[in-house]
Amino acid sequence: MTLKQHLSESLRASLDRLDLAPEQKALVAAHPVRVEYPEARFGDYASPVAMELARILKKNPALIAEQVVAGLPGRETWAAVDIVKPGFINFRLSDAARTKWVRTILETPTWGDATPAKKERVLLEFVSANPTGPLHVGHGRWAAIGDTLARVLRAAGLEVETEFYVNDAGVQIAKLKETVAAIRTGKEIPEGGYHGDHMQVFKTELGDPVEYFLAGQKATLAKVGTAFDRYFRETSLHQSGAVDKTIAWLKEHGHTYEQEGALWFRTTPFGDDKDRVLIKGDGQKTYFAVDIAYHAEKVRRGYDRLINIFGADHHGYQGRLGAAVTVLSEGRSRLDIVIGQLVSLFRDGEPVRMSKRTGDIVTLDEVVEEIGSDAARYFLGSGRAATPLEFDLALALKQESDNPVYYVQYAHARLASVLRKAGEEGIPVAASFDFAAVRGPHSEELAIQLIRFPEEIEGMAASLEIHHLATWLSGLAAILHRHYGEHRYVDAADREKSGQYLALVVAVKQVIARALGLLGVSAPEKM
RNA sequence: GCGCCCGUAGCUCAACUGGAUAGAGCGUUGGCCUCCGGAGCCAAAGGUUAUGGGUUCAACUCCCGUCGGGCGCACCA
Numbered sequence: 001m002t003l004k005q006h007l008s009e010s011l012r013a014s015l016d017r018l019d020l021a022p023e024q025k026a027l028v029a030a031h032p033v034r035v036e037y038p039e040a041r042f043g044d045y046a047s048p049v050a051m052e053l054a055r056i057l058k059k060n061p062a063l064i065a066e067q068v069v070a071g072l073p074g075r076e077t078w079a080a081v082d083i084v085k086p087g088f089i090n091f092r093l094s095d096a097a098r099t100k101w102v103r104t105i106l107e108t109p110t111w112g113d114a115t116p117a118k119k120e121r122v123l124l125e126f127v128s129a130n131p132t133g134p135l136h137v138g139h140g141r142w143a144a145i146g147d148t149l150a151r152v153l154r155a156a157g158l159e160v161e162t163e164f165y166v167n168d169a170g171v172q173i174a175k176l177k178e179t180v181a182a183i184r185t186g187k188e189i190p191e192g193g194y195h196g197d198h199m200q201v202f203k204t205e206l207g208d209p210v211e212y213f214l215a216g217q218k219a220t221l222a223k224v225g226t227a228f229d230r231y232f233r234e235t236s237l238h239q240s241g242a243v244d245k246t247i248a249w250l251k252e253h254g255h256t257y258e259q260e261g262a263l264w265f266r267t268t269p270f271g272d273d274k275d276r277v278l279i280k281g282d283g284q285k286t287y288f289a290v291d292i293a294y295h296a297e298k299v300r301r302g303y304d305r306l307i308n309i310f311g312a313d314h315h316g317y318q319g320r321l322g323a324a325v326t327v328l329s330e331g332r333s334r335l336d337i338v339i340g341q342l343v344s345l346f347r348d349g350e351p352v353r354m355s356k357r358t359g360d361i362v363t364l365d366e367v368v369e370e371i372g373s374d375a376a377r378y379f380l381g382s383g384r385a386a387t388p389l390e391f392d393l394a395l396a397l398k399q400e401s402d403n404p405v406y407y408v409q410y411a412h413a414r415l416a417s418v419l420r421k422a423g424e425e426g427i428p429v430a431a432s433f434d435f436a437a438v439r440g441p442h443s444e445e446l447a448i449q450l451i452r453f454p455e456e457i458e459g460m461a462a463s464l465e466i467h468h469l470a471t472w473l474s475g476l477a478a479i480l481h482r483h484y485g486e487h488r489y490v491d492a493a494d495r496e497k498s499g500q501y502l503a504l505v506v507a508v509k510q511v512i513a514r515a516l517g518l519l520g521v522s523a524p525e526k527m
Numbered sequence: 528g529c530g531c532c533c534g535u536a537g538c539u540c541a542a543c544u545g546g547a548u549a550g551a552g553c554g555u556u557g558g559c560c561u562c563c564g565g566a567g568c569c570a571a572a573g574g575u576u577a578u579g580g581g582u583u584c585a586a587c588u589c590c591c592g593u594c595g596g597g598c599g600c601a602c603c604a
Binding site: 036037038039048051054087130167170172260261263274276282286287288311339344349379382384386387389391392403404406409413417418419420455456459463465467470475482484485486487490526527 | 540
């Protein structure tokens with residue numbers, strides 16, 4: 001259990017002991033106990049619960065806070081519990097508690113991992129780019145976010161499979177093949193075909209264009225450290241008859257109707273804003289019908305939860321797909337859709353249009369080539385998915401050697417260097433860490449930031465917002481750099497104290513490496 | 528026209544989903560290596576959180592309006 005949870009439960013226990021009328025007791029019991037992180041000067045944890053209960057209990061928040069503190073169990077964990085102005089309750093960890101938790105971190109190489117209340121099986125689908133060209137920066141954003149989300153969910157104790165849906169059938173693929181045939185025979189590219197320099201390879205490249213692009217996309221994803229558990233092909237749905245079976249199932253269960261020669265799926269009762277066509281008047285199945293069959297397949301596999309990462313250009317799909325999953329799973333599976341806003345490309349402030357048709361496309365490969373995988377992963381994964389990202393190539397290139405990711409990596413390399421130095425001096429890492437030995441400027445912050453790591457993981461798993469990882473990590477790096485400036489870790493004159501510092505160094509280094517790993521960024525020993 | 532998302536320091540982004548004096552990186556200005564890595568640290572400048580109302584002990588966060596930007600609104604894929 002995390003420290004935050006411990007505190008939350010202690011507060012709950014204290015609230016239960018308040019002398020209240022039965023109806024008030026019920027209200028208090030229903031009220032969540034929130035614990036948050038205050039500014040360092042106030043302490044390590046804080047709770048606004050007394051202020052929140054002031055209205056319900058019709059009492060002065062400071063008075064409530066006093067009573068809560070009076071009945072609080074587990075006081076030995078806290079060096080100080082203060083009540084401040086409106087009614088905040090602030091908690092400062094005791095040295096003994098810091099010692100205990102840091103020792104736990106040192107004994108736990110997987111520190112950060114959390115244990116879920118329920119071990120859910122999750123299918124996470126992302127990227128799913130059409131195999132009609134190379135991946136662009138937008139795909140890179142979904143890859144960075146999706147891959148990190150998968151790692152974070154696993155750290156949070158969920159069973160996660162990742163999947164890339166390959167649209168290898170349908171009209172666009174037919175257009176692609178026509179285009180390739182034209183290029184190979186030296187004819188003009190047909191109406192609605194694919195233009196652009198990246199198509200010219202088919203003058204000499206003789207393979208199937210779908211396989212060619214898919215292989216290229218996989219190679220690009222590998223460069224940014226993203227591998228999928230499964231590539232699921234649309235054609236397999238057609239071959240297995242899954243599309244027809246799914247439509248038949250919907251018919252049998254009364255979810256469809258015919259109108260004007262088309263077959264409609266009644267999605268509006270399940271949150272969609274209009275019903276959708278499955279089979280068109282000309283007898284052709286819609287793209288949506290195929291997509292439903294795909295999600296029927298996911299449901300059939302029995303996941304507790306489906307998560308899809310969609311670009312904002314597909315957000316209109318949310319309602320109908322959610323309705324489909326509800327119907328197909330008969331309410332048993334839940335579909336979460338993470339909408340990621342698009343990436344706008346700029347070069348020196350000038351917008352760069354991205355289109356596979358015009359060919360003015362900046363590929364993910366090129367960007368990775370320019371700024372490297374680490375910087376790309378960090379940059380694309382550190383912003384909130386819901387916020388549009390403006391990516392300036394010239395800026396990214398300029399910051400090549402002065403990028404936020406290096407700030408964090410440098411912290412790691414610096415600690416590696418400290419440990420090397422200690423090795424040369426023959427100073428051993430203390431076997432039994434004692435926080436009191438390393439007390440001083442920023443030491444408390446450093447310890448607490450490490451202790452919070454699993455709390456961050458839990459928070460991200462709940463919100464599906466992984467950008468917090470980069471924020472928290474750069475916070476840790478900042479504290480470390482400041483701490484480094486104030487303390488001398490390796491001092492041959494005081495081997496005992498140095499050993500204690502080294503234990504802290506090992507803990508910080510371990511946690512930074514783990515967090516960078518979740519981000520898909522390397523943790524260098526030297527830079 | 529309707530719907531979803533966004534608007535925070537000069538630039539790129541945070542702010543724990545309603546908490547305390549809105550924070551980082553880049554850029555700018557001025558300091559800091561006889562000493563474990565100066566890819567770092569310290570200090571300064573920079574904000575009426577697009578804008579006008581509302582809700583409350585408390586609003587960047589919630590509600591309504593306005594302005595600006597992105598994306599959707601097919602018997603397309």
